[in-house]
Amino acid sequence: MHTLPFLTLDKDVRQLRESDLEAFSRQVSGGVLSPADGAYDEARRVWNGSVDRRPALIARCLSDSDVQAAVRFAATHRMLTSVRGGGHHIAGNAVAEGGLMIDLSGMRSVRVDAARRTATVAGGALLGDVDSATQAHGLATPLGINSTTGVAGLTLGGGFGWLSRRLGLSVDNLVAATVVTADGAVRVASSDSHPDLYWALRGGGGNFGVVTSFEFKLHPVGPEVYSGLVVYPFAQARQVLHAWRDFTRDAPDELSVWTVLRKAPPLPFLPADVHGRDVVVMALLHSGSVAEGEKAAAPVLRFGDPVGVHVGPTPYAGFQTAFDPLLGKGGRNYWKSNNFSALSDAAIDVLISSAASSPGPECEIFVAQVGGAIERVRPNATAYLGRDARYIMNVHGRWSDAGDDERVRAWARRAFQQAAPHANGTGYVNFLTEDEGERVTAVYGANHERLQTVKRRYDPDNVFRMNINIVPGPAPNMKAAIS
Ligand SMILES: Cc1cc2nc3c(=O)[nH]c(=O)nc-3n(C[C@H](O)[C@H](O)[C@H](O)COP(=O)(O)OP(=O)(O)OC[C@H]3O[C@@H](n4cnc5c(N)ncnc54)[C@H](O)[C@@H]3O)c2cc1C
Numbered sequence: 001m002h003t004l005p006f007l008t009l010d011k012d013v014r015q016l017r018e019s020d021l022e023a024f025s026r027q028v029s030g031g032v033l034s035p036a037d038g039a040y041d042e043a044r045r046v047w048n049g050s051v052d053r054r055p056a057l058i059a060r061c062l063s064d065s066d067v068q069a070a071v072r073f074a075a076t077h078r079m080l081t082s083v084r085g086g087g088h089h090i091a092g093n094a095v096a097e098g099g100l101m102i103d104l105s106g107m108r109s110v111r112v113d114a115a116r117r118t119a120t121v122a123g124g125a126l127l128g129d130v131d132s133a134t135q136a137h138g139l140a141t142p143l144g145i146n147s148t149t150g151v152a153g154l155t156l157g158g159g160f161g162w163l164s165r166r167l168g169l170s171v172d173n174l175v176a177a178t179v180v181t182a183d184g185a186v187r188v189a190s191s192d193s194h195p196d197l198y199w200a201l202r203g204g205g206g207n208f209g210v211v212t213s214f215e216f217k218l219h220p221v222g223p224e225v226y227s228g229l230v231v232y233p234f235a236q237a238r239q240v241l242h243a244w245r246d247f248t249r250d251a252p253d254e255l256s257v258w259t260v261l262r263k264a265p266p267l268p269f270l271p272a273d274v275h276g277r278d279v280v281v282m283a284l285l286h287s288g289s290v291a292e293g294e295k296a297a298a299p300v301l302r303f304g305d306p307v308g309v310h311v312g313p314t315p316y317a318g319f320q321t322a323f324d325p326l327l328g329k330g331g332r333n334y335w336k337s338n339n340f341s342a343l344s345d346a347a348i349d350v351l352i353s354s355a356a357s358s359p360g361p362e363c364e365i366f367v368a369q370v371g372g373a374i375e376r377v378r379p380n381a382t383a384y385l386g387r388d389a390r391y392i393m394n395v396h397g398r399w400s401d402a403g404d405d406e407r408v409r410a411w412a413r414r415a416f417q418q419a420a421p422h423a424n425g426t427g428y429v430n431f432l433t434e435d436e437g438e439r440v441t442a443v444y445g446a447n448h449e450r451l452q453t454v455k456r457r458y459d460p461d462n463v464f465r466m467n468i469n470i471v472p473g474p475a476p477n478m479k480a481a482i483s
Contacts, residue, residue, distance in 0.1 A: 003015035003016060003017055003018065003215055004016040004018075004021060004056055005033055005098070006056035006057070006077070006079055006098055006099065006100070007056070007079070007080045007081070007096070007097070007098030008077070008079060008080060008228065008464070009081075009314060009461065009463065009465070010078070011080070013098070013178040013180065014077070015032075015056075015079065016056070018467045020077075021034065021057070021229075023177070024057075024059075024069070024073050025348060027066070027067055027069035027073070028059045028060065028061060028066045028070060028196070029061075029063060029066050030059075030060030030061055030062040030066060030103075030106045031060050032057055032059050032060070033057065033058040033060065034056070034057055034058075034062055034303060035054060035056075037411055040058065042090070043058045043060070043101075043103060043105075044058060044095055044101065045329075045330075046084070046087035046088070046089075046092055046094050046095055046329075047086075047087050047088045047089075047135075047148070047279065047329045047333075048088075048089075048090055048092055048329050048331075048333045049329075049330040049332045049333070049400075050092075050178070050332040050333060050334065050405070051092030051095060053092065053095040053096065054097060054098070055095055055096055055097070055098065055099055055100065055101040056079070056098050056099060056100065056347070057079075057100045057101070058100075058101045058103050058234070059073075059100060059101065059102050059103060060103050060105075060106055061070065061102060061106065061107060062106050062291045063107075063108060063212075064178065064186050064212045066125075066246070067102060067180045067210050067212055068180050068185075068186065069211065070100065070415070071102070071180050071181075071182065071184050071209075071463075072184040072466050073100070073123060073266065074463065075100075075182070075183075075184065075378075075463065079099055080096045080097075080098060080100070080465075080466070080483065081096060081097030081099055081100045081102060081347075081419045081463055081464065081466065082094055082095055082096035082100070082101050082102065082466035083101075083102045083103075083104070083152075083206050083210050083464065083466070084102065084103045084104060084105060084124075084151035085104055085105075085123060085124055085151070085152030085153045085206075085412060086124070086125075086126050086127075086148065086149050086150015086151070086152065086153060086154075087104075087105070087150065088146075088148070088149045088153060088154075088430065089153050090148050090333055090432075091113075091428065091432065091434035091468070092434065093134050093206070093434070093466045093467050093468075094153075094466075095466075096466050100332070102210055103124075103125045104122070104123045104124030104152065104212070105212070106124060106353045107123050107124040107125070107212065108120065108124050108125040108126065108129050108146075109122045109125070109233040110121055110122070110125055110130050110133040110134070111119075111133075112133050112134055112136070112139065112218070112358050113223050114137040114139065114218075114244075116174060117139060117218040117219070118132055118139060118215055118216065118217060118218060119133065119139075119215070119216050119218055120213055120215050121151050121214045121215075121216060121233070122212065122213055123151075123152050123176050123210065123211050123212045123213060123214070124150065124152065125150070125151045125152075126147065126148055126149065126150060126151065126198075127143045127144055127146065127147045127148070127150075127151060127320065128147030128148065128151050128153055128156070128317075128321065129151075130143060130216075131143070131147065131316070131317045131320045131418050132317055132361065133254075134218055135221075135222065135223055135315070135316060135479065137218075138220055138221070138222065138223055139218035139219060139220060139221065139318060140163060140216050140218065140219060140221035140222070141163075141167070141170065141173045141216040141217060141218050141219065142159065142161055142162075142163035142167045142168060142169060142170055142173060143155075143159060143163075143170055143320075143321055144159060144160070144161045145159050145161045145320065146320075146323050146324060146327050146341065147256075147320050147321045148324060148327075148329070150192050151170075152211055153205075153206065153430065154170060154430060155170040155174060155204050155214060155432070156201060156203075156204065156206055156211065156405065157169060157205050157384075157428065157429040157430035157468075158170065158171055158202075158203050158384040158386075158428060158429070158430065159171060159430075160368065160370055160374065160392075162227075162256050162285040162287065162320075163219075163253075163287050163321070163473055164256070164370060164372070164373065164374055164393055165219060165252040165253045165255075165256050165370065165371060165372030165373060165374065166287055166372060166373055166415040167219055167287075167373055168373040168374055168377065168420075169211050169374055169377075169382075169384060170176040170216070171201075171202035171203055171382050171383075171384055172202075172249060172373070172374070172377055173215055173216050173217040173318075174190055174201070174202055174214060174215070175190060175212070175215040175216065176190035176198070176214075176215040176218060177189045177190075177201050177211045177214050177215070178211065178212050178213040179197065179201070179208065179209040179210065179211050179212070179403040180209055180212060181197075181208065181209040181458045181459065181478055182209060182459040182460075182461065182463040182464065183307055185211075187209070189201055196453075196454050196457065197209075197320055197458060199382060199383060199450075199454070199456060200383050200450075200451055200454040200455070200458075200467075201383070202382035202383055202384060202432070203350065203382050203383035203384025203385070203429075203444075203447075203452070204444075204451050204455075204470060205429050205430075205467045205468050205470070206464055206466075206467040207451070207455055207459065207464050207467055207469065207470045208454065208455065208458050208459060208464065209375045209458060209459065210464075211463065221287050221316055222287070222315065222316035222317075222318070223292040223315050223316055224291075224313045224314065224315055224316070224448060225285055225286060225287055225290065225293060225313070225314060225315075225316045225319065225320045226286045226290045226293025226294050226297060226312065226313060226314075226458055227251070227284060227285035227286065227293075227311065227314045227316075228283075228284065228286070228309075228310045228311030228312060228314065228319075229267075229269075229281055229282065229284075229309075229310050229311065230281070230282040230300055230301055230303075230306050230308075230309050230311060231264065231270060231274070231276075231279050231280070231281050231282075231306055231308040231309070232279065232281075232282070232303065232304045232306055232307065233269075233274075233279065233280075233305070233307050234261075234271045234277070234278035234279055234355075234356070235304065236280070236303075236304035237261070237280050238348065238349070238352060238357075239303070239304050239305045240280050240282075240303040241259065241280065241343075241348045241351065241352065242310075242348065243299075243303035243304070244257060244259060244282065244300075244303055245315070245343045247299055247300065247303075248369045248390070248391075251296070251369075251468065252296055253372040253373060254286050254287050254288040254292070254293070254296065255284065255285075255286045255293070255296045255297060256284065256285055256368075256369050257282055257283070257284040257300055257365040257369055258282075258283045258284070258366065258367060258368045259280065259281070259282060259283075259351075259365075259366070260280075260281040260283060260365070260366050260367075261278070261279075261280055261281075261351060261355035261358075261364060261365040262275050262278070262279065262281070262355070262358065262363065262364035262365070263277060263278055263279070263350070263358065263361045264276060264277055264278075265326060265361075267308070267310070269308050269309070269310040270308040271307065271308070271432070274307050274308065274393075276361065278355065278356065279360070281420070281433060282300050282303065283323075284297050284300055284321075285316075285319060287316075290313045290371075293429045295393075297311065305360070305450060306412045316374070317384045324482065327400065331362065331398050331399070332398065332399050332400060332401075332402065332408075333396070333397065333398050334397040334405075334408060334409045334412050335394055335395060335396055335397065335411060335412065335431055336394075336395045336397075336412045336415065336416030336432060336433065337392065337393060337394045337395070337416070337427060337428055337431035337432070338393045338416060338419050338420060338422075338423035338427070338429075339386050339391075339392055339393075339423055339424050339425075339426045339427055339428065340389060340390060340391040340392075340393065340422065340423050340424060341387035341388050341390055341424045341473045342387060342390060342391075343367075343391055344420075344422055346422055347419060347422035347423075348417050349481070350415075351365055351367065351393070351419065351423065352417045353418075354395070354411075354414070354415035354418060354419070357411065358411070359397075359404070359408050360398070360399050360404065361410060362396075362398040362399060362400075363395075363396060363397055363398055363399070363411065363412075364396045364398070365394070365395050365396070365406065365415065366393070366395075367391050367392070367393045367394075368391065368392045368394070369390070369391060370389055370390060370391065370392055371389075371390040374387055375387045375388055375389075375390075379445075379446070379447070380446065380447060380450075383444065383446055383447050383450075385443065385445045385446070385447050386425060386427065386428060386443070388424065388428040389424065389426065392428060392431075393419060393423070394415055394431055395411075395412045395415040395446045397409055397411060397412035413480055425442055426442060426443060426445065427439050427442060427443045429443055429468040432468050434470075437468065437469060439468075440468055440469065440470065441470070444470070448470070449473065451457055451470045452470055452471065452472060452473030453462075453474045455470045455471070455472050455473065456472040456473045456474075456475065459472065459473050463482055
């Protein structure tokens with residue numbers, strides 16, 4: 001009789017009987033892949049090409065009941081379990097080596113209720129799925145800036161993008177979520193149904209169950225918005241970043257201006273002699289009327305002497321895909337991120353010197369301007385704590401040759417460490433690498449203990465541990481004994 005080796009939650013190796021696998025496959029309508037299947041190799045791949053894990057099984061779920069079957073199967077065998085939404089998390093937590101991958105990539109439906117201004121989004125949908133469905137009605141909800149990112153992971157960690165300074169984080173627009181919890185039950189979390197779970201899901205990551213659907217509030221946006229790129233020579237970096245920092249202190253909430261320090265890609269609006277040279281890019285989007293946007297963003301074109309300007313009215317959904325070509329699937333990636341409440345001159349100097357030592361043409365330092373509506377929500381209103389960040393720096397180490405692994409990772413770590421003394425000590429779970437588990441307490445700060453309590457209630461055995469993990473808190477009687 002054939003058996004299939006797998007890892008348990010305790011990382012012991014056990015064998016699965018063929019008959020158990022066959023019975024499981026009959027319960028999952030999208031099928032279950034094992035290493036012998038032709039589609040297995042593609043299905044196990046995630047966005048970060050450095051992640052090369054081989055799950056024992058991949059359950060291709062198409063419905064809530066498929067997910068329930070997968071969660072119950074994992075519980076029966078105590079199988080190490082991961083959940084794949086869009087597969088974009090840098091740490092590769094969507095794939096468990098030797099475990100069960102609950103794959104939601106077949107669940108991408110988006111239903112828009114234009115009259116109620118809500119969208120119901122399936123747990124494996126990508127940002128582009130939501131943007132195209134909602135923009136057909138001139139509506140949108142705040143998500144990230146890369147259309148191939150998964151809605152699920154992004155939202156569960158917080159979720160910010162071009163609309164967030166005006167409309168808040170993705171979690172601030174989450175009305176309800178349908179979740180399969182570790183006991184295999186389907187629960188709806190909202191302000192009046194499992195409010196503790198609803199609180200925890202809004203920033204606590206994939207720790208509390210498998211979210212099969214999200215309901216978001218929608219807002220009028222576009223369809224055309226004023227957006228684009230202004231590119232400055234690196235020689236003017238200090239002047240430009242100072243001007244940007246001063247400008248962003250009072251910019252209207254509708255306008256977001258992000259900085260990217262990198263080598264210029266061969267964009268058609270840039271002169272050929274700039275291609276491959278270090279540049280400072282101002283990427284901007286104003287989500288009000290195009291006329292207001294043009295007026296509000298005009299100073300961004302005067303931070304220095306640009307070498308290229310490409311701004312104007314653009315379809316919102318189109319701008320949401322603008323960075324996709326630079327951030328395609330399969331590249332090797334290692335990211336490090338800091339939150340800043342303010343950017344001092346010294347912090348700016350660190351950003352510039354780190355960018356000047358960039359180890360490759362795909363590496364970049366991104367600094368998102370956040371604040372606005374995000375910081376007007378109390379830090380304990382949802383699990384997402386880092387609301388006092390005005391800027392989020394993300395060092396994107398990105399390369400293609402495995403021989404460069406250590407060199408690029410070392411650069412990203414150095415850039416992070418040199419910026420850390422100027423940062424505020426919090427962080428963003430969605431940007432943490434696999435070797436940063438210890439940052440979880442700083443990221444959740446005063447919300448961490450409450451998250452542990454909710455984790456104990458809904459996932460006491462820590463089944464959902466392939467994430468930036470919140471370990472279940474002690475049982476109430478133990479807690480009393482400890483204190
Ligand atoms: C190119 C790129 C651009 C990005 N841009 C932004 C941005 O603009 N703004 C921003 O806020 N973030 C951004 N991010 C970070 C992004 O939010 C995270 O990578 C996020 O985790 C991606 O979600 P996913 O579903 O694609 O990831 P996955 O890798 O599938 O999952 C990430 C985590 O969430 C869990 N998870 C996934 N789906 C579910 C589910 N349905 N139920 C329960 N748990 C689940 C997984 O188990 C895993 O732990 C970006 C990332 C990349 C790679």
